Amino acid sequence: MKKLNKRRRNASETETKKLPETLPAVRHSDEPVAKKTKWTNRQRILVFSTRGISHRDRHLMEDIKKLMPHHKPEAKMERSKTLTVVNEVCEMKNCNKAVMFEGRKKMDLYMWLSNVPNGPSVKCLVENIYTMNELKLTGNCLRGSRPLLSFDPSFTEKPHYTLLKELLSQIFGVPNHHPKSQPFFDHVYTFTILDNRIWFRNFQILSEDGALAEVGPRFVLNPVKIFSGSFGGAALWENPLYISPSRYRQQIRLSAKNKYLNRLQQKVHASTLNSAEGYKMTPLDDIFQGDPLEKAQEIQQNVSNDEAGEEKTKVKLKTVKRKKKIIKKKK
Numbered sequence: 001m002k003k004l005n006k007r008r009r010n011a012s013e014t015e016t017k018k019l020p021e022t023l024p025a026v027r028h029s030d031e032p033v034a035k036k037t038k039w040t041n042r043q044r045i046l047v048f049s050t051r052g053i054s055h056r057d058r059h060l061m062e063d064i065k066k067l068m069p070h071h072k073p074e075a076k077m078e079r080s081k082t083l084t085v086v087n088e089v090c091e092m093k094n095c096n097k098a099v100m101f102e103g104r105k106k107m108d109l110y111m112w113l114s115n116v117p118n119g120p121s122v123k124c125l126v127e128n129i130y131t132m133n134e135l136k137l138t139g140n141c142l143r144g145s146r147p148l149l150s151f152d153p154s155f156t157e158k159p160h161y162t163l164l165k166e167l168l169s170q171i172f173g174v175p176n177h178h179p180k181s182q183p184f185f186d187h188v189y190t191f192t193i194l195d196n197r198i199w200f201r202n203f204q205i206l207s208e209d210g211a212l213a214e215v216g217p218r219f220v221l222n223p224v225k226i227f228s229g230s231f232g233g234a235a236l237w238e239n240p241l242y243i244s245p246s247r248y249r250q251q252i253r254l255s256a257k258n259k260y261l262n263r264l265q266q267k268v269h270a271s272t273l274n275s276a277e278g279y280k281m282t283p284l285d286d287i288f289q290g291d292p293l294e295k296a297q298e299i300q301q302n303v304s305n306d307e308a309g310e311e312k313t314k315v316k317l318k319t320v321k322r323k324k325k326i327i328k329k330k331k
Helices: 002-016 055-067 085-093 159-172 245-274 283-288 292-330
Strands: 045-049 071-073 097-104 108-115 121-130 145-151 182-194 197-205 212-214 218-229 232-238
Touching (some): 055 071, 108 159, 159 182
Parallel strands (some): 045 097
Antiparallel strands (some): 218 232
């Protein structure tokens, strides 16, 4: 009886069990079964910096890390290493995009945006930096929520701006169903082009009618060069209006020097105006004084006297030459 009961139970369990999923008709033996996952956009961004950036630049990097939940951190890179090492670091970290902050003279900040390992990559000068701690803004958004990306219509006018638009959208766009992200939108990233620069702003969505409140941070990207490869390669585009910060500071110093010289010239000019003597008159100013006929006769008389004096000097020279010839013949 016990054996019969066990057989009946096993038969009932097999009936209640669901049938396995039907496998594909043709499949290679080494090919694994494809898993159904919702997280299809596997963008991973490596965010790091080189040594020598200032405290404000470091705070800006931390703010950008907070805005991108799909980033991966990395320690500071030494200055002695070349930029091609970044591709190897991205490969080890399993990242396909990189955002690198490079400091110069502890004053200037450059941002590299690169598609690893094939490129392209963009080098930008970061200007007008305002971090979240500096700004007292009313906006607030949930950490890890997905943003809406708003681009200026002028991004479609020129080819280098379209390339920058695609690169920025892939880097700053949070992938759907990312494990560290939230499943809703509550803020907007705006990228606008003004004065040949890209202005970044972050706004919170207050209501459905379009009311916004700025969250921060703020910064401006001045594109310098676009390279065909990742952190190198041929230059596809170069900004003709770009002036390096060191050259710009040199021009300011030269303009200050010219201001000093102009101030000295103005002092000299003012001293001549305030002096009792003033400007000295030219000797020909008295021509227009008195009767013009009398002046003309005086000038004519002076010219005739001058001509007579010239004739006398010529005669004297001739006589001197004759005497010299006579003396030579006698010798």
